[in-house]
Amino acid sequence: MKARRTAAPLDVANAHFIEGGVSVIVATRDAGLVPEAIRACGCRVSRDRRRVTVLVDRTRADAVVADLAANGRIAVVFSQPSTHRTIQLKGDDASVVSPKPSDRTLVAAHRDQWLQELCSIGYARGFAEALWGRLPAALVAIAFSPSAAFQQTPGPGAGQPIERPP
Amino acid sequence: MNLSLKSIRACLEGAVPAVIATCARDGTPNVSYVSEVHFVDAEHVALSFQFFSKTRENVLANPRATVVVAHPETGVQYRLAVRYLRTEDSGPLFDCMKAKLAGIASHSGMNGVFRLRGSDIYRVESVREVPGTSSSIAPSEPVGLAEVRCSMARLSGAHDLAGLVDGLLDELERRFGVSHAMVLMLDPARNTLYSVASRGYAESGVGAELRPGEGLIGAAALARIPIRISHATSEFGYGRAMRNDAARRGVTAGIEHEIPFPGLPESQSQIAVPILAGDRLLGVLFAESTQTARFGYDEEDAFATLANHVGAMAALLGEDAEPHEEPVRHTRVPVAASGMPISVRHYAENDSVFVGEDYLIKGVAGAILWRLLRRHAEEGRADHTNRELRLDPAIRLPDLSENLEARLILLTRRLEERCPSLRIEKTGRGRFRFHVLRPVTLHEVPR
Numbered sequence: 001m002k003a004r005r006t007a008a009p010l011d012v013a014n015a016h017f018i019e020g021g022v023s024v025i026v027a028t029r030d031a032g033l034v035p036e037a038i039r040a041c042g043c044r045v046s047r048d049r050r051r052v053t054v055l056v057d058r059t060r061a062d063a064v065v066a067d068l069a070a071n072g073r074i075a076v077v078f079s080q081p082s083t084h085r086t087i088q089l090k091g092d093d094a095s096v097v098s099p100k101p102s103d104r105t106l107v108a109a110h111r112d113q114w115l116q117e118l119c120s121i122g123y124a125r126g127f128a129e130a131l132w133g134r135l136p137a138a139l140v141a142i143a144f145s146p147s148a149a150f151q152q153t154p155g156p157g158a159g160q161p162i163e164r165p166p
Numbered sequence: 167m168n169l170s171l172k173s174i175r176a177c178l179e180g181a182v183p184a185v186i187a188t189c190a191r192d193g194t195p196n197v198s199y200v201s202e203v204h205f206v207d208a209e210h211v212a213l214s215f216q217f218f219s220k221t222r223e224n225v226l227a228n229p230r231a232t233v234v235v236a237h238p239e240t241g242v243q244y245r246l247a248v249r250y251l252r253t254e255d256s257g258p259l260f261d262c263m264k265a266k267l268a269g270i271a272s273h274s275g276m277n278g279v280f281r282l283r284g285s286d287i288y289r290v291e292s293v294r295e296v297p298g299t300s301s302s303i304a305p306s307e308p309v310g311l312a313e314v315r316c317s318m319a320r321l322s323g324a325h326d327l328a329g330l331v332d333g334l335l336d337e338l339e340r341r342f343g344v345s346h347a348m349v350l351m352l353d354p355a356r357n358t359l360y361s362v363a364s365r366g367y368a369e370s371g372v373g374a375e376l377r378p379g380e381g382l383i384g385a386a387a388l389a390r391i392p393i394r395i396s397h398a399t400s401e402f403g404y405g406r407a408m409r410n411d412a413a414r415r416g417v418t419a420g421i422e423h424e425i426p427f428p429g430l431p432e433s434q435s436q437i438a439v440p441i442l443a444g445d446r447l448l449g450v451l452f453a454e455s456t457q458t459a460r461f462g463y464d465e466e467d468a469f470a471t472l473a474n475h476v477g478a479m480a481a482l483l484g485e486d487a488e489p490h491e492e493p494v495r496h497t498r499v500p501v502a503a504s505g506m507p508i509s510v511r512h513y514a515e516n517d518s519v520f521v522g523e524d525y526l527i528k529g530v531a532g533a534i535l536w537r538l539l540r541r542h543a544e545e546g547r548a549d550h551t552n553r554e555l556r557l558d559p560a561i562r563l564p565d566l567s568e569n570l571e572a573r574l575i576l577l578t579r580r581l582e583e584r585c586p587s588l589r590i591e592k593t594g595r596g597r598f599r600f601h602v603l604r605p606v607t608l609h610e611v612p613r
Contacts, residue, residue: 025234027187027197034230035195037187038296039243059298075187075195090194122458130241130301131182150220152198159220 009049010146014087014162018043018052018078021113026054026142027075028067028094036063041136042103042110043078052076052089053143055103057136065140068094074144077152081114082121086152087162091144099141108135169293171208174237174244175463176305178205179396181238186213188224188231196220203235204263205463206287211246214263215253215284222286225250231288234296238459240303243296248288255284261389265382309464313341318475325595326483327571328363328578330476334451335365342468344453346430349441350376350383351449351572356529359387359450362575364428371428372579373527386438387450392470394437396459425525435460439473443481449572451476484571507605508587512536514613521585530569531577533561535588538600539608552596574598 010018018024024040042055054076056064068074074094079086111132118128149162178184184203188196198221204212211233215222225231229250236243254260264282317337324330331349338344348364348371360375378387386393433454441449451473453461461469511520518528519535527535537560541547552570555561578590589601 025185025187025197027195027232029187029189029193029195032230033189033191033193033228034247035187035189035197035232037185037197037232037234037245039234057298060296071193073193073195075197077185077197077199079183079199086199088197090196092194126303127239127241130299130303131236131243133241133243133299136298154199154201158217 010045010052010089010149011162012049014149015045015049017080017085017087018089019045020080021110021115021117022078022080023114024054025077025079026056026064027077028064029071029073030063030067031070036067038064039133040076041132041139042107043076044103044106050145051143052091052146053097053141055099055107056140056142057133058138058140059136061140064142065096068096068142072144074142079152081117084154086154086158088150088152089144089146090148090150091146093147094142094144097141097143099139103139103141107139111135169244169295171205171211171246171290171293174235174293175205176239177235177237177244178203178211179238179459179462181396181459182236182241184236185234186221186231187234188221189228190220190224191227196224200233202263203233204259204285206259210251210287210289211248212254212259212263212285212287214282215286216282225286233288236299237301237305239305240301241299242301243299245294245296246290247292248290251287251289253284253286258389258391260285261385262391262393265385265389265393265395309342309468314468314471317341317472321472321475321479324479324483326592327480328575328592330479330483331363331575334472334476335363337472338451338453338469339365342465344455346433346455347451347453348428349449349451351569351576352378352387352447353529353569359383360576361427362449362572362579367428367430369426369428370579370583371425372583373425373531373576374427375425376427382436383438383450383452386440387447390440390442390445390447392437392439392466394435394461394466396435396461430454430456432456434458437461437466437469439466439469441473441477441480443477446481448477448480480571503602503605505587505604507607508585509607509609510539511609511611513611515611524584526584527577527580530561531573531580534573535577535581537561538590539588539602539606542600542602543606543608548599548601549593550598550600552598 024043025037026040027035027037029035038056038060040054040056044053072094073092075088075090077088114132115128119125151160151162152158180202183199186198186200200213202214206212231248233246233248234243263285320337321330321333324333335347338347346366348361350359350361352359358375358377360373361371364370376384378384382393434456435458436454439451440447441451451469509522516528517532519526519532534555556570581588587604591599593599
């Protein structure tokens with residue numbers, strides 16, 4: 001079953017889900033098809049739900065920024081630690097954009113929600129904080145239009161495309 | 167800076183889910199969580215292959231991948247550049263990953279969802295710390311060679327199998343802080359593991375049995391590899407396996423007589439390490455804790471080294487446990503029995519022995535006890551040698567000497583716990599005295 005390639009908007013539930021206290025991992029690749037992966041520290045979805053912006057710590061982002069400048073291909077996985085609910089979005093028009101002034105607040109809020117998630121499933125607060133890392137001194141914002149979405153909660157159904165309204 | 171894979175081994179424990187990024191031939195990246203990144207050796211890791219996933223499809227077409235792991239104590243993240251090499255679907259690595267996966271699956275409330283199809287082997291080409299993830303938390307002190315060395319020295323001084331087994335559990339407690347542990351020995355004739363010593367449980371459980379393949383202990387015995395899990399599991403819960411097995415085997419001689427298996431109800435971490443003499447399985451060392459992730463790679467290395475030492479020592483002691491020329495001095499019963507008589511029943515069907523209405527022991531150990539009681543009653547004999555037991559056709563002992571030693575340990579401890587009026591006292595290498603402190607009436611129940 002082929003995933004839809006049209007840039008249909010995310011549905012409301014998934015848009016809400018990826019903006020919440022979920023783990024966000026961004027993957028890109030270089031010209032030699034060598035992939036890169038980094039943890040992001042927040043996400044926002046445009047009002048029409050056709051654009052997704054993920055925020056990453058600039059100190060970790062060199063390879064990802066270079067990859068995106070070269071080819072714009074991106075995969076982002078969002079996973080809720082307490083439920084394992086996971087979705088993956090893909091796009092081929094990803095680029096680095098200017099962060100909004102409000103993004104710093106968004107990142108701090110993401111951190112709080114994510115720490116709460118981890119503590120709720122038994123991780124020690126100090127450890128969860130270390131895992132999230134320092135609050136970034138500088139952010140890189142990466143925006144893309146999801147061209148495909150996949151359900152990726154562990155299990156036999158993982159990898160199935162998410163059907164979206166036309 | 168490129169780090170060694172060994173230096174970040176603790177990150178491969180699954181405490182924090184790892185992530186793998188891959189890329190299809192058409193240039194589409196993919197990123198996915200993996201339930202286990204397994205340390206294979208200084209240059210290789212293995213990933214569990216559970217489903218036909220995009221990750222797998224991608225690495226088969228383009229072997230370059232990136233794995234991100236986190237340290238279970240400090241939270242520092244590491245990026246591994248890896249290259250897919252091959253998939254194994256049998257063998258020790260596969261068995262070990264399968265058992266570990268069951269632990270993870272159960273902890274996640276996802277029993278039956280995770281099934282291991284194969285172990286995907288990757289070469290690790292570089293390991294780097296992810297910038298911005300340094301941590302103020304110090305990792306705990308690793309278990310060192312010094313502790314292992316001290317423990318080995320102590321175990322080398324053991325005179326017999328009982329000393330080895332007790333020494334092993336004592337050392338685990340003293341130098342490695344392990345408060346709940348047991349040693350099981352293999353009965354090769356019946357293909358059963360039975361507990362001969364334990365520490366930390368309300369009931370010692372000495373004599374409790376399970377079969378290779380059952381639970382974590384049985385899985386380690388079958389695969390002959392150490393298996394550990396960091397989070398409680400029901401699928402590999404030996405307690406449940408035991409109860410099921412007891413129910414399946416039902417009752418023999420009309421009376422339920424299984425010895426309950428000891429265990430921590432709140433057990434979170436478990437490790438089972440085979441005790442081997444060369445390629446021969448002698449038994450299994452098992453330890454558990456209510457703490458999560460209590461036993462890591464370092465503990466596994468340490469316990470496996472000690473278990474191997476115990477295995478080699480046991481084989482060595484077994485070889486010269488029984489001097490060929492032995493002066494046969496059969497002393498008379500040393501202490502006159504007094505007090506209320508005890509009634510002992512022996513079922514020939516399976517050599518089970520009951521004291522009053524209470525099950526005591528069965529099998530070879532039961533046959534030995536019955537032999538000792540008969541000799542005591544008929545000839546007034548108290549002193550015995552291992553050699554004569556071994557040659558006794560009524561006992562039907564498999565021919566390896568540590569089997570007899572282990573049976574005697576089991577019998578000695580069951581008597582201490584359940585029938586102190588009968589006592590086995592070791593009087594030298596390969597010899598012992600059987601004390602009968604109360605009058606005994608014997609009843610044989612024929613087949």
